Amino acid sequence: MDYISAWRPSSFVVWSRWRRVGGAPFMTEHQRGRKRRSIKTNNASSSATVSDVARLAHVSTATVSRALNTPDVVRLEVRERIAAAVEKLGYIPNDSARALRQNQTRLIGVVVPTLSYALYADFFASLQGTLAQDGYFALLTTSDYDLHSEAEHAIKLIRQGAQGLVLVGRLREKRLANFLAASGIPHVSTYVTDPTDNENIIGFDNARAIREAVEHLVSLGHRRIAMLSGVTTKQNDRAIARVNGFRIATQIHQLPSESWIAEAPYTIEGGRLALRAILARGLEPTALVCGSDMLAIGALQECKARGIHVPRDISIVGFDDLEIAAHLDPPLSTVEVPSVEMGKAAGEHIIALCSRAPAPEKTIFETRLVIRKTTAKPRSREIITQRASRRRTPSDLLVFSSS
Numbered sequence: 001m002d003y004i005s006a007w008r009p010s011s012f013v014v015w016s017r018w019r020r021v022g023g024a025p026f027m028t029e030h031q032r033g034r035k036r037r038s039i040k041t042n043n044a045s046s047s048a049t050v051s052d053v054a055r056l057a058h059v060s061t062a063t064v065s066r067a068l069n070t071p072d073v074v075r076l077e078v079r080e081r082i083a084a085a086v087e088k089l090g091y092i093p094n095d096s097a098r099a100l101r102q103n104q105t106r107l108i109g110v111v112v113p114t115l116s117y118a119l120y121a122d123f124f125a126s127l128q129g130t131l132a133q134d135g136y137f138a139l140l141t142t143s144d145y146d147l148h149s150e151a152e153h154a155i156k157l158i159r160q161g162a163q164g165l166v167l168v169g170r171l172r173e174k175r176l177a178n179f180l181a182a183s184g185i186p187h188v189s190t191y192v193t194d195p196t197d198n199e200n201i202i203g204f205d206n207a208r209a210i211r212e213a214v215e216h217l218v219s220l221g222h223r224r225i226a227m228l229s230g231v232t233t234k235q236n237d238r239a240i241a242r243v244n245g246f247r248i249a250t251q252i253h254q255l256p257s258e259s260w261i262a263e264a265p266y267t268i269e270g271g272r273l274a275l276r277a278i279l280a281r282g283l284e285p286t287a288l289v290c291g292s293d294m295l296a297i298g299a300l301q302e303c304k305a306r307g308i309h310v311p312r313d314i315s316i317v318g319f320d321d322l323e324i325a326a327h328l329d330p331p332l333s334t335v336e337v338p339s340v341e342m343g344k345a346a347g348e349h350i351i352a353l354c355s356r357a358p359a360p361e362k363t364i365f366e367t368r369l370v371i372r373k374t375t376a377k378p379r380s381r382e383i384i385t386q387r388a389s390r391r392r393t394p395s396d397l398l399v400f401s402s403s
Contacts, residue, residue, distance in 0.1 A: 035064030090183030109157030126343025151176035184354035214249035271298020286378035330373035
């Protein structure tokens with residue numbers, strides 16, 4: 001039935017809910033113009049409704065609901081129109097959307113690359129403790145360093161009622177960047193800095209931290225310095241910044257750089273593979289600067305397997321200063337990252353954004369180079385070459401758990 005009727009004593013009144021003539025809603029041009037103008041498409045769209053989505057996609061609200069909840073029963077072309085409208089409006093299809101728009105859920109979504117790395121576990125523990133003090137609760141998920149996965153999780157967290165987001169890095173998949181801009185959802189980016197705009201950023205200068213590590217090695221007399229980097233092809237902006245810092249430092253000191261960089265995942269095995277790649281190129285580094293402590297630990301294990309003495313034959317600098325770094329043999333020189341302090345600051349900042357209170361002033365933190373026992377002045381080139389090329393035997397290999 002295409003109408004709703006109600007009986008009154010004085011008259012029979014009919015209200016037309018949907019009346020279609022030639023397949024289009026029956027209304028005047030003036031009414032059409034008013035409806036078109038009523039659709040929200042700017043940053044005020046955090047209050048967008050299912051009706052706004054329906055109007056923009058030219059479908060009924062029931063079709064919008066089916067597309068969002070049981071998409072398989074809706075034609076692909078219609079689903080795509082609805083998805084485009086949802087993204088443009090920043091619509092949040094959630095039963096508690098009213099509470100979300102009024103900043104009442106007190107739930108904060110957190111997406112970190114991994115929890116298998118102690119650095120992010122420490123960061124989250126500090127963040128969670130700070131949120132709890134103000135009655136907020138953290139909803140945690142991981143992206144495995146994948147921007148598409150980060151976007152999927154972040155949007156799902158918001159649709160499940162998260163009031164704000166804490167994310168790692170500044171680079172975003174376009175879909176998530178558009179969603180955040182359209183919805184106006186409070187969010188904080190961490191572990192990075194931006195030379196042009198540090199608004200809502202809690203982090204440190206990754207490039208500068210690596211430059212300081214290279215400067216230390218140069219001051220010891222090293223001229224053949226290689227870098228073991230995290231994977232940059234996944235648009236990991238922290239890894240990219242660290243590689244850029246290495247290139248800048250080597251350029252300043254007129255040292256080679258391009259063929260002296262090897263990328264690998266942030267694991268112990270990744271560090272071993274990266275060092276093997278450097279040596280397989282015929283390079284003879286006297287020092288390594290690593291994009292993480294895990295890569296540095298892997299390099300240490302590979303050196304032991306090959307009979308290369310650290311730091312007598314080769315110096316190694318890590319990055320992060322994990323708890324284990326001070327307890328290795330030899331203890332690892334590394335860059336200390338203030339993860340606990342950043343977690344606390346990120347919590348305070350997202351609470352301020354959600355409650356529309358003044359944000360804390362301190363958002364950029366300093367790293368610190370911690371000198372231990374894996375760095376020293378370089379030895380002669382011939383000794384290192386001889387040891388690096390020595391054939392390995394099974395007894396050389398060490399087993400080191402990365403779990």
